[in-house]
Amino acid sequence: MTKNSGRRDCGERRAHRLLRGSGESVAPLHYLRDLGQALLVTLLFAFFFYRSVWAIPPMSLVGWLYLRGSRRRRFLRGKRRVLIQFKECIQSVAASMRAGYAVENAFLESTADMRNMFGKGCAMERELILLRQGLANNQPLETLLTEMGQRCGLEEMREFAEVFGIAKRGGGSIPAMVDAASDSIGRRLAVEEEMETLLSARKLEQRVMNAMPFLIVWYVEAGNPGYFDMLYGNLAGAVLMTVCMGVYLAAYALSERIFERIFRERDR
16 A cells, blocks of 8 residues: 555545534435445345345345445545535635635634535534634644645645645735635536536446346346246356356446546546
8 A cells, every 4th residue: 555545545534534523424314225225235136146045145245345335425425515615615714804804713704604504513614613723722724724634635625725824924815825726626616517417428327237237137037937047046057147247246346447537537
């Protein structure tokens, strides 16, 4: 494991804790729903490929992989919500600074805006409460912003804190820097929305193709009961179905990796 990957994993664990505490990630109800879906996937694979209750324990690995992927997708959506909240936060800070507030007070004043826009207990409100406590203990604002970025696991926050510290030490225009950071995050979010729109049709095709093997087999079985009985209850059939399952899972993993690669290239 490289140093960068270790740092990224550590940041993701901190972000998981932040999102979980703010209700932005895997709430108990969401977790139970994901767990139920993973159980259905386990039963589906056990019945479809083996039609045996003895296949349920080994197929629980497939359910676990589905649960892990579902939680990661929910986590990434939560991080995007935090990024949107951060963009609105620094826009509020910029507006307060134009009204004559000092930068520290501008951040504190934005707490009420975050609560009104995203609800009480949102991630940015919690972070701003921690920032308020740090300022009360005479900690530098740039240090608190850096810690905020580390907790949230967002590169944009860390970059903002770094540029903010340079501007503050070098006597640069902090309001102009805050406006530029807000514009930069806004452009990134706009690009994300555009790519989501462009890829939505491909994602729908992916979901259809994922379900197609099951639908075809069930259609044939409905029209010709017992047509696939020779594939179950014997060693040759179990081996063949295991190979088919491996091909299916490999194709599914490849499709997920392609989408992940596209979004990773977008972030560069």
